[in-house]
Amino acid sequence: MNEGAPLLVMDGVGKTFSNGVTALDDVNLTIGEGDFLSLLGPSGCGKSTALRLIAGLSVPTRGRLDWRKEMGDDCVGFVFQEPTLLPWASVFDNVWLPLRLRGVSRAKAAPAVHELLERVHLSGFENAVPRELSGGMKMRVSIARGLVTKPRVLLMDEPFAALDEITRFKLNNDLLELWQDERFTVVFVTHSVFESVFLSNRIVVMAARPGRVHEEIAIDAPYPRDEAFRTSPGYAALCRQASDVLVLAINSTHGAAA
Amino acid sequence: MTITESRAVALDPEEARRLRNARLERIGRWLLPLTIMVLAIWLWDRICVWNEIPQYILPRPGVVLQTLHKDAGLLFGSLLVTLRITFLSLALAVIGGVGLAVLFTQSKWVEMSFFPFAVVLQVTPIVAIFPLINIYVDNQTAKLLLCAWIVAFFPILSNTTLGLNSVDRNLRDLFRLNGATRWQELWHLRLPAAMPYFLGGLKIAGGLSLIGAVVAEFVAGASGQSSGLASRIIEAGYRLNAPRLFAALILISLTGIVIFLVLSLVSHLALRRWHESALKQEG
Numbered sequence: 094m095n096e097g098a099p100l101l102v103m104d105g106v107g108k109t110f111s112n113g114v115t116a117l118d119d120v121n122l123t124i125g126e127g128d129f130l131s132l133l134g135p136s137g138c139g140k141s142t143a144l145r146l147i148a149g150l151s152v153p154t155r156g157r158l159d160w161r162k163e164m165g166d167d168c169v170g171f172v173f174q175e176p177t178l179l180p181w182a183s184v185f186d187n188v189w190l191p192l193r194l195r196g197v198s199r200a201k202a203a204p205a206v207h208e209l210l211e212r213v214h215l216s217g218f219e220n221a222v223p224r225e226l227s228g229g230m231k232m233r234v235s236i237a238r239g240l241v242t243k244p245r246v247l248l249m250d251e252p253f254a255a256l257d258e259i260t261r262f263k264l265n266n267d268l269l270e271l272w273q274d275e276r277f278t279v280v281f282v283t284h285s286v287f288e289s290v291f292l293s294n295r296i297v298v299m300a301a302r303p304g305r306v307h308e309e310i311a312i313d314a315p316y317p318r319d320e321a322f323r324t325s326p327g328y329a330a331l332c333r334q335a336s337d338v339l340v341l342a343i344n345s346t347h348g349a350a351a
Numbered sequence: 352m353t354i355t356e357s358r359a360v361a362l363d364p365e366e367a368r369r370l371r372n373a374r375l376e377r378i379g380r381w382l383l384p385l386t387i388m389v390l391a392i393w394l395w396d397r398i399c400v401w402n403e404i405p406q407y408i409l410p411r412p413g414v415v416l417q418t419l420h421k422d423a424g425l426l427f428g429s430l431l432v433t434l435r436i437t438f439l440s441l442a443l444a445v446i447g448g449v450g451l452a453v454l455f456t457q458s459k460w461v462e463m464s465f466f467p468f469a470v471v472l473q474v475t476p477i478v479a480i481f482p483l484i485n486i487y488v489d490n491q492t493a494k495l496l497l498c499a500w501i502v503a504f505f506p507i508l509s510n511t512t513l514g515l516n517s518v519d520r521n522l523r524d525l526f527r528l529n530g531a532t533r534w535q536e537l538w539h540l541r542l543p544a545a546m547p548y549f550l551g552g553l554k555i556a557g558g559l560s561l562i563g564a565v566v567a568e569f570v571a572g573a574s575g576q577s578s579g580l581a582s583r584i585i586e587a588g589y590r591l592n593a594p595r596l597f598a599a600l601i602l603i604s605l606t607g608i609v610i611f612l613v614l615s616l617v618s619h620l621a622l623r624r625w626h627e628s629a630l631k632q633e634g
């Protein structure tokens with residue numbers, strides 16, 4: 094495997110919507126194989142827009158996105174801020190859905206679905222419908238659904254923003270574990286400095302109006318990261334560093350707006 | 352710890368009162384309307400007796416009941432005729448309404464072009480359209496069906512269209528990301544999402560198809576021969592046979608109530624596992 098080789102290169106990417114809002118301007122970003130990359134920035138700086146461009150849900154106005162050649166069309170999984178499950182379908186059917194849309198039968202999909210449900214600690218809930226689950230459990234289903242096609246890249250748009258802190262920590266740990274075992278690439282959008290430092294090996298801090306990359310921070314702390322890392326002085330120092338950069342990014346926004 | 356636990360068992364006065372009220376309300380929901388109904392029927396009977404109202408103007412409830420029994424063969428035969436038209440037109444309304452709604456969601460242009468016609472059909476009183484249908488359609492059953500269908504299909508069409516279009520944006524993106532075909536999106540996403548809306552429309556359409564069937568018979572009965580409940584009512588009206596008129600009327604209302612209850616039950620059963628509207632009734 095060519096570890097760390099670029100998977101996606103974004104070259105001068107910009108997006109201007111038909112209402113005249115320039116959500117992104119001149120974004121240059123390289124996503125390497127196996128990266129856990131966080132997009133961190135104030136509200137409205139174009140994080141979701143960037144993620145939708147990467148997912149292919151929207152096309153850039155300027156610039157280009159170059160995927161590594163051998164990447165197929167459907168190599169990405171997506172996890173939304175809300176669980177976004179089919180409310181009428183069981184947990185199993187929800188996780189099966191991406192495979193089902195590719196023509197994989199229930200029986201053929203069953204082993205993969207069951208394995209993933211076990212990985213996200215939801216064995217035994219196959220037949221529950223979403224309303225019978227807690228917020229955290231729904232998010233786990235959503236993550237399992239994002240991973241069921243074995244995507245090379247998992248795109249997550251503030252997946253844990255609506256959860257309480259305890260649940261969020263738990264899901265952070267589980268996500269890291271999954272990521273280390275499966276070695277997929279993650280692009281993770283978040284508002285939280287602490288979350289991004291805990292999870293990622295790279296943080297891309299963005300600034301708004303127009304949305305752009307302000308600065309990139311490398312988080313060199315080794316994996317696996319566990320609860321001990323969360324309370325370590327190294328973690329605190331990294332958080333302070335990231336938060337200082339974020340403040341600068343926000344201030345640069347104010348300067349631009351004034 | 353022990354305090355909170357014992358509290359959970361022995362209810363405080365406020366919770367106890369709330370529980371009592373809830374229980375009373377549950378009983379009252381059935382008992383009150385029934386009592387009022389019985390009282391009203393009793394009053395009806397008394398008014399007939401006190402004022403010595405002749406039977407051909409206002410029959411006593413007992414007489415109506417007797418007529419219902421005596422004329423059972425005739426009346427239930429007619430009821431069957433009306434029911435046939437009602438259910439056939441409801442079935443056609445479902446097929447037509449859902450079919451058109453699906454067609455509309457496949458293309459905005461189709462919807463823009465044809466939805467106004469559906470509205471025109473809906474807002475024009477059926478009684479005014481009927482003479483035209485009468486000229487152009489020969490078959491009596493087809494006439495009645497067409498009439499009842501026009502009345503009943505609109506709520507299904509408009510509700511289902513709304514439902515098919517109110518799918519969560521993220522879910523649609525999810526389907527797009529997974530390369531879903533138009534057909535897959537319709538089958539796995541839009542149709543299930545439209546289910547609560549469709550069932551709401553069906554509940555309205557059920558009552559309307561009965562009304563449509565009866566109204567159609569009325570208008571047709573004036574011009575031709577028909578054997579449904581409406582023609583029994585017209586006939587009884589001509590002959591000043593008020594007891595039979597009342598009996599037929601009661602049959603129609605009961606039918607309407609049964610249709611509504613059955614469709615409500617269907618809707619509840621279909622949605623109870625996931626939709627908010629069906630969850631309320633559990634508590």
Ligand SMILES: Nc1ncnc2c1ncn2[C@@H]1O[C@H](COP(=O)(O)OP(=O)(O)OP(=O)(O)O)[C@@H](O)[C@H]1O
Nearest residue numbers: 110111112114116135136137138139140141142143
């Ligand atoms: N479809 C759209 N049409 C027009 N403008 C849009 C559209 N989507 C986003 N925008 C605008 O683009 C800018 C960036 O939006 P985006 O959703 O990417 O921000 P974000 O960083 O994800 O914010 P948040 O953290 O609040 O989710 C905003 O000013 C927003 O109003």
Ligand SMILES: [Mg+2]
Nearest residue numbers: 140141142250
């Ligand atoms: Mg966003």
